[in-house]
Amino acid sequence: MDRHAPCGTRASGCGSPTAPDRSRRCMTFPRPLDSRCTVVHGSSRAPRSATGEVVLRNIIATTAVLGFLFANPASTASAKPFELPDTKPIVTIDLPNAWSPEEIEKGAQATSPDTSIYVAFEVQNLKNLENAIVEGVKFFAESGVKIDPKSQKKSEAKINGFDVVDLGWDGVDKDGPTKVSLSIIVLSETKVGMLSYWGSPAGATKYAAQLKAIASSIQPLGR
Numbered sequence: 001m002d003r004h005a006p007c008g009t010r011a012s013g014c015g016s017p018t019a020p021d022r023s024r025r026c027m028t029f030p031r032p033l034d035s036r037c038t039v040v041h042g043s044s045r046a047p048r049s050a051t052g053e054v055v056l057r058n059i060i061a062t063t064a065v066l067g068f069l070f071a072n073p074a075s076t077a078s079a080k081p082f083e084l085p086d087t088k089p090i091v092t093i094d095l096p097n098a099w100s101p102e103e104i105e106k107g108a109q110a111t112s113p114d115t116s117i118y119v120a121f122e123v124q125n126l127k128n129l130e131n132a133i134v135e136g137v138k139f140f141a142e143s144g145v146k147i148d149p150k151s152q153k154k155s156e157a158k159i160n161g162f163d164v165v166d167l168g169w170d171g172v173d174k175d176g177p178t179k180v181s182l183s184i185i186v187l188s189e190t191k192v193g194m195l196s197y198w199g200s201p202a203g204a205t206k207y208a209a210q211l212k213a214i215a216s217s218i219q220p221l222g223r
Contacts, residue, residue, distance in 0.1 A: 164183055197211060
């Protein structure tokens with residue numbers, strides 16, 4: 001697993017928390033229309049002009065677009081798409097621009113604005129699912145996250161046609177209690193995607209919608 005958490009995060013190797021040296025430079029983070037109408041009484045009201053109809057339709061359309069963007073924090077306007085892997089990409093994922101997403105050797109990573117959640121997605125060769133899970137757990141351990149095996153929760157699902165195995169644990173890192181998640185996405189007979197995140201319980205709750213949107217953005221390239 002060749003990745004790292006950026007500076008300032010719970011998973012960072014540049015501050016006090018301990019993380020594996022991935023030989024990558026650590027990054028730092030910079031830190032309505034007013035409309036009036038006149039009510040015309042009586043039956044002699046003039047019909048609305050064609051220009052008025054066009055303006056009204058434009059306002060309705062604009063409102064609908066704004067509503068979609070506010071309801072979808074990881075939509076195209078506010079997220080950066082990644083096509084992975086770099087050689088012969090087969091899958092795309094969107095990471096929020098506000099999370100300062102960046103490419104890593106086999107995927108992409110990002111950190112929430114308040115640094116409470118670190119998320120990464122990588123494409124790996126598929127030997128078997130058990131090996132993929134072991135690699136994921138090994139990465140957490142190397143990053144200073146101690147997982148409680150008894151807390152494991154496992155489920156199966158589908159994301160845009162891909163079979164997915166979801167795993168979750170409670171854990172502890174240097175900053176305290178941690179929520180840990182690992183999703184194994186079967187991309188093909190030879191490739192899997194590994195979507196992982198960890199961070200504080202409060203952060204996991206605060207960014208639940210964004211994390212769900214990130215997972216939902218994973219889809220076959222070209223769809």
